[in-house]
Amino acid sequence: MSEVNDIKEFAAKYHLSYPVGQENGIAEALGVTGIPEFVFVDKEGRIVKRHSGNLSYNELVRRIKGLLKQE
Secondary structure, eight states, X not given: OOHHHHHHHHHHHTTOOSOOOSTTSHHXXXXXXXXXXXXXXXXXXXXXXXXXXXXXXXXXXXXXXXXXXXX
16 A cells, blocks of 8 residues: 555544645645644745644644743
């Protein structure tokens, strides 16, 4: 199985609603160097925070809420 298919299966299994994968160049454009890597982008398209490695659902929500408070 290809890496792209693995990513698609993972995204479907965990019902991810945000963009994942490499096929459209998002990872390269954002400078992603590892998997998993979270890149938080503001409304203007600017990278405001990065995290390499796993995040639990609760930690991801906490970080997003923290970033939203900064707006």
